Amino acid sequence: MRIFSRKAAFLRKLSQGFFLLLFIYILWSTTYPLTGALPPETFFRTNPNIMLFTSLSERLWLPGTFFAVIMLLLTLILGRFYCGWICPLGTLIDMSGKRGRNKAVVPQRLNFRLNKAKYAVTALILLAAAFSLQIAWALDPMAIVGRFVSLNLIPAVTLSVEKAFIFLVRDMGWSDPFLEVYRHLKNSFLGVRVHFFANSLIIFSFIAAILASAFFVSRSWCRYLCPLGALYSLFSKAPLLRRKVEKCTNCGACASVCRMGAIKNDLSYDSGECVLCMDCVYSCPVGGTRFSFRKGPAAGEENKEGMGRREFLIVLAGAFLSIGQRHRKRGAGKKDRPVIRPPAALEEEDFTDRCIRCGNCMKVCPTNVIQPAFLESGARGIWTPHLVNKIGYCEYYCDLCGKVCPTEAIPPLPVEKKKHIRLGTAYVIKQRCLAWNDGLKCMVCEEHCPVPQKAIKQDIVEINGERVKRPVVEPTLCIGCGICENKCPARPGRAIKVDPRTAERTKAG
Amino acid sequence: MDRNFTPEKALSKFQEILKKEFSRRGFVKALFFAALALLSRSFFPKRVFALPRETAGRAGKRIKAAHDLAVVKGKDPYTNTEKAVNALGGMGLFVKPGDVVVVKPNIAWDRTPQQAANTDPGVVAALVSMCYAAGAKKVKVFDITCNNEQRCYSNSGIAEAARNKGASVFFADSWNIVKARFPYPSQMEGWPIVRDAVECDVFINVPVLKHHGLTGLTLSMKNLMGVCAGTRGLIHINIGRKLVDLTDYISPDLTVIDASRVLVRHGPSGGSLEDVVAMDTVIAGTDPVLADTYACTLVDRDPMSVPYIKEAVSRKFGSTDIAGADILKTG
Numbered sequence: 001m002r003i004f005s006r007k008a009a010f011l012r013k014l015s016q017g018f019f020l021l022l023f024i025y026i027l028w029s030t031t032y033p034l035t036g037a038l039p040p041e042t043f044f045r046t047n048p049n050i051m052l053f054t055s056l057s058e059r060l061w062l063p064g065t066f067f068a069v070i071m072l073l074l075t076l077i078l079g080r081f082y083c084g085w086i087c088p089l090g091t092l093i094d095m096s097g098k099r100g101r102n103k104a105v106v107p108q109r110l111n112f113r114l115n116k117a118k119y120a121v122t123a124l125i126l127l128a129a130a131f132s133l134q135i136a137w138a139l140d141p142m143a144i145v146g147r148f149v150s151l152n153l154i155p156a157v158t159l160s161v162e163k164a165f166i167f168l169v170r171d172m173g174w175s176d177p178f179l180e181v182y183r184h185l186k187n188s189f190l191g192v193r194v195h196f197f198a199n200s201l202i203i204f205s206f207i208a209a210i211l212a213s214a215f216f217v218s219r220s221w222c223r224y225l226c227p228l229g230a231l232y233s234l235f236s237k238a239p240l241l242r243r244k245v246e247k248c249t250n251c252g253a254c255a256s257v258c259r260m261g262a263i264k265n266d267l268s269y270d271s272g273e274c275v276l277c278m279d280c281v282y283s284c285p286v287g288g289t290r291f292s293f294r295k296g297p298a299a300g301e302e303n304k305e306g307m308g309r310r311e312f313l314i315v316l317a318g319a320f321l322s323i324g325q326r327h328r329k330r331g332a333g334k335k336d337r338p339v340i341r342p343p344a345a346l347e348e349e350d351f352t353d354r355c356i357r358c359g360n361c362m363k364v365c366p367t368n369v370i371q372p373a374f375l376e377s378g379a380r381g382i383w384t385p386h387l388v389n390k391i392g393y394c395e396y397y398c399d400l401c402g403k404v405c406p407t408e409a410i411p412p413l414p415v416e417k418k419k420h421i422r423l424g425t426a427y428v429i430k431q432r433c434l435a436w437n438d439g440l441k442c443m444v445c446e447e448h449c450p451v452p453q454k455a456i457k458q459d460i461v462e463i464n465g466e467r468v469k470r471p472v473v474e475p476t477l478c479i480g481c482g483i484c485e486n487k488c489p490a491r492p493g494r495a496i497k498v499d500p501r502t503a504e505r506t507k508a509g
Numbered sequence: 510m511d512r513n514f515t516p517e518k519a520l521s522k523f524q525e526i527l528k529k530e531f532s533r534r535g536f537v538k539a540l541f542f543a544a545l546a547l548l549s550r551s552f553f554p555k556r557v558f559a560l561p562r563e564t565a566g567r568a569g570k571r572i573k574a575a576h577d578l579a580v581v582k583g584k585d586p587y588t589n590t591e592k593a594v595n596a597l598g599g600m601g602l603f604v605k606p607g608d609v610v611v612v613k614p615n616i617a618w619d620r621t622p623q624q625a626a627n628t629d630p631g632v633v634a635a636l637v638s639m640c641y642a643a644g645a646k647k648v649k650v651f652d653i654t655c656n657n658e659q660r661c662y663s664n665s666g667i668a669e670a671a672r673n674k675g676a677s678v679f680f681a682d683s684w685n686i687v688k689a690r691f692p693y694p695s696q697m698e699g700w701p702i703v704r705d706a707v708e709c710d711v712f713i714n715v716p717v718l719k720h721h722g723l724t725g726l727t728l729s730m731k732n733l734m735g736v737c738a739g740t741r742g743l744i745h746i747n748i749g750r751k752l753v754d755l756t757d758y759i760s761p762d763l764t765v766i767d768a769s770r771v772l773v774r775h776g777p778s779g780g781s782l783e784d785v786v787a788m789d790t791v792i793a794g795t796d797p798v799l800a801d802t803y804a805c806t807l808v809d810r811d812p813m814s815v816p817y818i819k820e821a822v823s824r825k826f827g828s829t830d831i832a833g834a835d836i837l838k839t840g
Contacts, residue, residue: 032659166684173558183679192658192680366657395657396780397619397664434746441816443723444742448655450619452780458722469723487655489742 009282012084016091023088027149030404031191032366040360041406043088043142048072049125049228050143050356053136054407057129058354060509062407072235079239080232083222084275088149089141089210090222094259097214106217111261115223115273118230124318125227137356139227147383148207150363151197151372159194161185197362198371198388218259223273233272240293243269243280247288254280254289339377339386340482340500342370342401342410343394343421348377350508354409357383361401361410367392369482370401385410387423389482389498394423396450396481411506424480424500426455426473432495435470439463445471445484445496453477456484471496563688563699564707569760571795574598575837577828578794578803582840586631586769586791589840593765593793594639596837603763606644608710611651612636612676613761615717615732616665618778619656625770625785626778627661628717630670632767632791636713637674648676649705652735653683655778681705683738695754696747706736706759714761714797718768718804720776720784724748726810727777728801729764730756730817749816753826756797756817764800766792768807798827799834806831 023043029036044050045064048071055062071082083090106114125136137143165182169175186192197203213220222229248267255263258280262273269280281289338348342361345351362370362385369392370385377384385401387394396419402412413421426445430436435443446456446469455477458469471484473496480498488494579596581589594600604610614628622629633650640648650671654661658680662668668678686701687708706712716732723745724731730752734744736759744751768790772779779785788807794800798821805812812818812829821827828834 032657033663169560170684171559173560175560179685182682183677186680186682366659395619395660397660398657440746441723441748442742442745444745446722447745447777450656450778450780452775452784454722454775487742489740489745491740 009278012277015085016094019086020088020091023145024149024153027146027360027363028154030150030360030363032364032398032400034364034400034403040364040404041358044146044356044358044360044406046071047140047142047228049122049136049140049231050406052231053125053129054134054354054356056126057132057134057136058350058508059132064406072231075232075235075239077240078276079236079241079271080229080273080275082232083226083229084277087141087222087228089145089207089226090219090275092145092207092211093214093219093221096211097218097259106261108261108265111223112270115270117224118226118233120314121225121227122230122234132353134353134356136227137358139225140356141221141226141228143356143358144207144210147203147357147359147372150359151200152204152207154363155195155197155200158190161190162194193366193368195363195368196391199374200372202374203372203383217261219275222275223260236274237272239271241276241291242271242293243274243289243291245289247286249286251285253283253285257283338500338503339373339381340389340424340480340498341503341505342385342387343399343418343423344402344413344504344506345410346508347505351409351505352377352380352384354407354508355384356407356409358406359383360404360406361385364400364404365392366398366400367395367486369393369486387482387498389485390494391486393483393486394481420479422479422502422504423482424498425475425478425502426480426482426484426496426498428471428473429493429495429497432490432493433471434490434495435468436495439468441466441468442489443469443471444487444489448483448487450481450483451477451479455479475502560704561687563690565690565692566758567707567709567712567760570603570762572602572762574602574795576794577796577799577834578792578836580803580836580838581791581793582789582838584789586629586767586789587635589769589789589791590632590635590765590793591639592839593791594636594763596839597763597793597795600636600639600643603713604640604643604645604711607646608644609708610640610645610648610711610713611706611709612640612648612671612713612715613706613732613735614650614652614667614715614767615727615735616652616661616667617655617735619660619664620778620780621664622666623770623782623785624779625717625719625772626776626780627665627667628715628767629769630666632715632765632769633667634670634674636715636765637671637676640711640713641675645711648674649709650676650678651681651703651705653681653703653738653741654735681736681738686738689755689758691754691758695751697744697751697754697758700744700755701738702758703736703738711763712759712761713763713765714759715765715767717772718766718788718807719772719779720774722776724817725815726801726805726808728804728815728817729761729766729797730801730821733759733761749820752817753820753824756821757826761797762795764792764794764797766800766804768792768804771808773808796827798829799831802829803831803836 026038030040046067048068051065051068055065128135168178210221260273260275263269369387371388372383373381373386399415399418402410434440449456455474456471457474459472460469482498484496485494488496574597579593581593583589614633616627618626620626637648671678681703685704687704689700689702714729716729719727721727733755768788771786771788773786774784792800802812822829
């Protein structure tokens with residue numbers, strides 16, 4: 001049964017393009033009112049690296065892990081088809097690799113040695129997970145490309161479209177057709193607001209480095225570092241769908257064209273490295289290579305790649321060191337620099353452990369208040385979501401961030417419950433307050449307070465014969481949504497802020 | 510690009526450029542063309558084609574209606590509004606065929622119509638439909654909201670109700686603004702105002718009567734804050750004077766105050782149904798100050814305690830003389 005021919009190259013590119021666009025579409029539609037065709041966590045929940053290791057480290061069965069297991073079972077049959085046909089990061093790498101020269105072939109011994117690095121990464125993740133520390137997010141391709149799309153790509157595209165329309169309408173005066181088009185777009189495709197994200201250049205530099213590495217060695221990220229690739233690779237050591245060589249002139253065309261460097265000098269292949277791109281099939285001058293399910297003369301033995309005893313010990317030592325790091329830090333002044341977390345987020349230790357830094361909550365937040373933390377909550381909190389009230393505030397009737405979190409680090413709560421969740425407590429800085437310090441009539445904070453009984457009360461005094469109202473926070477009512485801080489007209493520093501130490505956090509488990 | 514491009518070649522090319530001698534004439538020339546390019550990119554189109562950046566506001570039409578105020582009581586806000594406007598002399602008095610009309614409701618909060626923080630969608634729908642019946646070319650409905658725009662527009666029910674009647678409902682763009690210019694010294698001088706609110710033939714102000722923490726009541730003049738961009742919180746300082754200036758600047762031709770459901774405590778956003786009182790009233794009039802003053806009496810509040818009415822009185826802007834006004838009450 002010959003199921004792939006030269007045309008498979010076109011099919012593969014079609015599939016890659018489709019899934020890349022699907023990935024972008026899903027994140028694009030991750031916005032109010034959340035009416036996308038697929039749930040926003042689709043690509044994250046079908047990701048065994050994230051789902052299995054997070055489940056293990058959290059000692060529970062995360063909803064959706066089922067799909068990740070299915071992906072692994074499919075890999076047992078087909079091999080690393082995900083890497084070659086679906087993975088959006090792989091597609092981006094292929095696209096950028098085309099621009100480079102790709103000819104720098106790594107010597108085979110070095111290549112297979114470097115290949116093991118990704119197993120070390122996975123082993124480290126596994127060991128950490130066994131000791132209840134989730135670090136699967138750090139090098140996960142879906143999280144990396146998810147952050148790129150949500151925090152870099154979509155803001156950049158929407159901003160430039162918006163700027164183009166502003167130029168046409170305001171500066172060129174062509175408001176007649178363009179203003180209508182702009183308003184229509186804004187209501188549909190463009191989204192109402194262009195979102196901005198803190199540290200987005202640092203976030204972009206990660207994916208830029210990965211894509212740049214493809215300039216020098218094609219798919220070097222997938223070969224050497226990707227933990228998801230490693231996991232799939234472990235499950236495709238002996239897949240049912242295999243490469244077979246029937247006619248061979250030893251020309252070596254397949255080995256030189258292979259993007260994964262999976263074809264050895266003797267022209268046999270390592271199925272754990274093969275992403276089924278089919279380049280070897282249609283580059284073969286005599287048409288002697290094919291992939292089939294039928295048992296036939298396999299070209300060469302299956303590769304027994306993996307970790308040696310020595311590597312395993314090194315990794316083990318590394319894992320213990322990182323766990324030691326964790327215990328050293330526990331309780332060491334961590335409460336001194338708290339950040340405002342999304343509503344009902346898990347308790348801090350569990351939250352940083354459960355969060356996979358995919359950026360879904362930041363993308364979906366209608367007020368743009370959820371921002372990626374860099375070092376605001378310590379080194380362990382890098383890229384975790386936190387609320388910056390200068391940029392936005394937590395919308396009273398909105399429950400979207402909990403709905404889109406793939407690992408329930410922000411638990412999904414119905415609106416009726418969510419609106420009572422306390423994110424912190426507001427406090428007035430009287431030295432900055434226009435009413436307290438300058439005796440002006442302001443009360444903008446009280447005006448915007450969404451709590452029906454108003455968590456900001458008026459303190460009325462007589463100043464020079466005029467009644468001046470001054471804001472006082474009622475801590476029992478305040479939910480810390482931060483709209484008061486967001487709308488406070490005092491500059492440069494807001495006169496009312498939210499202290500997150502009283503936040504209600506969910507207990508894990 | 511050169512296929513055999515190497516870093517060495519790039520370096521040698523760069524060195525070649527460095528070796529070339531720059532004459533003074535060449536340098537000045539290059540500078541001249543660079544400046545020209547910059548100007549033609551940003552300066553020239555803006556000067557020649559750009560929309561005006563500042564305006565002196567709308568000229569008030571001072572339309573004389575059949576009555577100073579029409580107050581209609583009844584269960585349905587939609588029919589109340591129709592009756593009230595018809596009592597004034599019909600929408601044809603305000604809207605001429607081919608006019609561009611702005612209907613400016615209060616859509617500031619992410620609240621349902623039952624919570625009474627926004628204008629009732631029925632009132633807006635009635636006005637839009639009457640404007641089109643009077644021959645309006647286009648009816649625009651918008652507000653700069655306090656909560657998230659999308660949530661406010663959809664949960665208030667106004668976007669859907671107005672769109673069903675054919676109105677153009679859009680989110681006001683913070684960049685599409687004009688700067689306000691006043692013929693007299695004003696604290697609102699230079700304030701950014703949504704362009705659509707100024708460049709229209711008819712402006713219909715459709716506030717909702719409700720409690721407000723600072724000013725006591727939110728009324729028609731307060732509702733005009735919804736056409737202001739910028740840091741609007743600052744308008745709260747000296748709010749009376751600023752709102753009267755703003756009302757003078759916008760000069761609404763028709764004011765329709767929705768008092769169907771009134772939020773009597775914890776305004777302007779409210780949220781609890783316990784704070785809402787059904788009054789089933791719609792007030793229509795051409796003088797915003799008179800309409801506001803009448804609305805104060807509905808909730809038993811001294812009009813002089815509302816800073817912008819007090820300021821209007823001191824400047825003889827509009828009328829607060831309810832006893833002497835011609836008020837038609839029906840229903």
